[in-house]
Amino acid sequence: NAGVTQTPKFQVLKTGQSMTLQCAQDMNHNSMYWYRQDPGMGLRLIYYSASEGTTDKGEVPNGYNVSRLNKREFSLRLESAAPSQTSVYFCASSGPGLAYNEQFFGPGTRLTVL
Amino acid sequence: AQSVTQLDSHVSVSEGTPVLLRCNYSSSYSPSLFWYVQHPNKGLQLLLKYTSAATLVKGINGFEAEFKKSETSFHLTKPSAHMSDAAEYFCVVSDLSRAGGTSYGKLTFGQGTILTVHP
Numbered sequence: 001n002a003g004v005t006q007t008p009k010f011q012v013l014k015t016g017q018s019m020t021l022q023c024a025q026d027m028n029h030n031s032m033y034w035y036r037q038d039p040g041m042g043l044r045l046i047y048y049s050a051s052e053g054t055t056d057k058g059e060v061p062n063g064y065n066v067s068r069l070n071k072r073e074f075s076l077r078l079e080s081a082a083p084s085q086t087s088v089y090f091c092a093s094s095g096p097g098l099a100y101n102e103q104f105f106g107p108g109t110r111l112t113v114l
Numbered sequence: 115a116q117s118v119t120q121l122d123s124h125v126s127v128s129e130g131t132p133v134l135l136r137c138n139y140s141s142s143y144s145p146s147l148f149w150y151v152q153h154p155n156k157g158l159q160l161l162l163k164y165t166s167a168a169t170l171v172k173g174i175n176g177f178e179a180e181f182k183k184s185e186t187s188f189h190l191t192k193p194s195a196h197m198s199d200a201a202e203y204f205c206v207v208s209d210l211s212r213a214g215g216t217s218y219g220k221l222t223f224g225q226g227t228i229l230t231v232h233p
Contacts, residue, residue, distance in 0.1 A: 033221075040123070042204055042223030043158075090157065102148070103221060105158040 001026050004106035006091050012112045013081045021076040021109050023091030030095045032074035033058075033103065034066060036087040043090060049074055081113045116141040116207045120224035128232045133177075133192040135227045137205030140186060147188045148206040148221075149179055158204070164188065175199070200231045 004025045013019055025032065030051045035043040045058030049068040063085060065077045074093075078085060088110050092103040121136040139147060149161040162173025169181040175198075179190045188205060205224040 040225055042118075042225050043221075044223070045221070048220075102146075102160065102163060104160075105150075107157040 003027065004091055004093055004104055006089075006106040006109050008109060009107065010110050012114065013078075014114050015082060017081050018077070018079050019081065019111075020078075021089055021091075021111075022073070023075065023106060024073045025091075025093040025104070026072065027093060027104065028071070029093035029104075030071070031093060032068065033092040033094075034064075034074070034076045035090045035092065036060065036085075037090060037108075038087050046076065046089075078111075081111075083113045085111065086113045087111060116145065116209055116220075116222045118205050118207050118222055118224035120203075120205050120227050122227050123225065124228045124230065126230040126232065127195045129197055130194050133190070133195045133199065133229065135190040135203050135205075135229065137188045137190065137224060138186050139188060139205070139207045141207055141209060143209055146208040147179075147181060148208065149173065149177070149188075149190050150204045150206060151201050152204065152226075153201045161190070161203070195229075195231045197231050197233065200229055202226045202228050 007022045033048040034046040037043050044060050046060055046064050047058055047066040049055045052071045055066050055068055067075045088108050090108050091106040094103045117140045119138045147164040150158040151161050152158050161177050162171045164171045164181045172178045177192045179188055181188050204226050206221050208221050
């Protein structure tokens with residue numbers, strides 16, 4: 001099992017450009033999440049999908065959109081990138097079973113917006 | 115609302131000496147608590163978790179943590195630090211939520227503690 005995979009690993013954008021970050025999991029998990037990590041702030045939840053067909057805003061959703069394409073895939077889109085979106089982005093997944101709230105993380109995407 | 119406070123942003127120890135990373139939490143319910151580790155330029159790896167079973171939790175690589183409800187703490191310890199322990203550590207609290215008939219965990223992360231290990 002690959003676990004949680006993310007593409008790309010690195011990306012540089014110019015202000016105003018758009019891009020989509022891809023995430024896939026092969027653990028048959030119901031729930032998927034997108035976080036951003038900034039120095040000294042831990043990880044903050046951008047959007048989550050509790051199950052296929054549902055998505056909800058997290059703590060910092062402004063400037064982002066998501067799509068739960070199917071049970072395996074959950075993408076994050078930046079429509080018009082801003083320098084404030086320079087960050088490391090992590091995708092995670094969880095459940096079903098006893099460990100509903102234990103999340104498994106991907107390796108991250110390092111995004112720089114110039 | 116739940117919250118997590120990691121009391122030290124940086125901890126520096128010598129190899130072979132004990133490690134203590136402190137974490138206090140706030141939660142309205144009986145929470146699940148986790149410690150994750152992140153090595154430089156890597157993703158997050160689960161070290162250990164508390165889910166209302168034994169209050170002393172053992173994790174990977176010799177780490178353990180004790181859940182103290184009266185003190186709302188979940189400090190991470192290791193008897194003897196190794197150079198490979200140098201990383202950033204996150205204390206995390208989780209409450210189970212439900213949406214559309216599905217249970218899922220909403221995680222709240224602490225700000226992180228960077229552990230430096232000197233030879």
